Amino acid sequence: MIDPHLYHVPRLGRHPSRFRLAGTPVITVMLGSFLTALPVIAQSPIMPPFGLLLLLAWRLLRPDLWRAWIGLPLGLFDDVMSGQPVGSAMFLWTVALIGIDAIEQRMVWRGYRQDWLIATLAIxxxxxxGLFFAQITGGGNVTLFLVAPQMVWTILLFPFIVRQCAWIDRWRVMA
Structure with a gap:
């Protein structure tokens, strides 16, 4: 007879692995940056920057998860995947994270609308x-008017991305 207690492992008192805790957000942001490498054909830029959305979602969902310097390596990966001039996302993401840190130090509490407003400004x-860096490096003749639909689409997609990050975060911290 097989003892059923040998196969039941209690979940109380167990902790998730360090890789699962620290690696899951980084991997999701890298996968989001990788989505820009998909072969999508469009007349104007409409694909939202998923790497940026995931970075902002993780940062606003879990403020203690990352420091501002995480924008450098994740921005470099995004620059390589998206074809932007190397250093543009590194600079912009780091400045956005520093700005979020400065805003959080001045706010007593934050709610859903404040997070969405902060993300809107960062987006x-x-x-x-990114448009400015692309133009000064000879990346074409795209105006802000052509990028406006991408901005609107990205801003409207942010709550969905936050919801997905919250779902992944529940799995991440689950023992």
Whole structure:
């Protein structure tokens, strides 16, 4: 007879692995940056920057998870995957994270609407900055008017991405 207690492992008192805790957010942001490498054909930029969305979602969902310097390696990976000039996302993401840190130090509490407003400002800053870096390095003749639908689409997609990050976060911290 097989003892059923040999196969039951209690979940109380167990902790998830360090790789699962620290690696899951980084891997999701890298996968989001990888989505820009998919072969999508469009007349204007409409694909939202999923790497940026996931970075902002993780940062606003879990403020103690990352420091501001995480924008450098994740931005470099995004630059390589998206074809932007190397250093543009590194700079823009780091500045956005520093700005979020500065805003959080001045706020007593934050709610859903404040997070969405903070993300909106960061999205507009990063997409406009990416457009600026692309233009000064000879990346074409794209105007802010053509990028506006991408900004709107990205801002409207942010709550969905936060919801997905919250779902992944529940799995991440589950023992």
């Amino acid at each position: 507009i800053f990063c997409i406009s900055g």
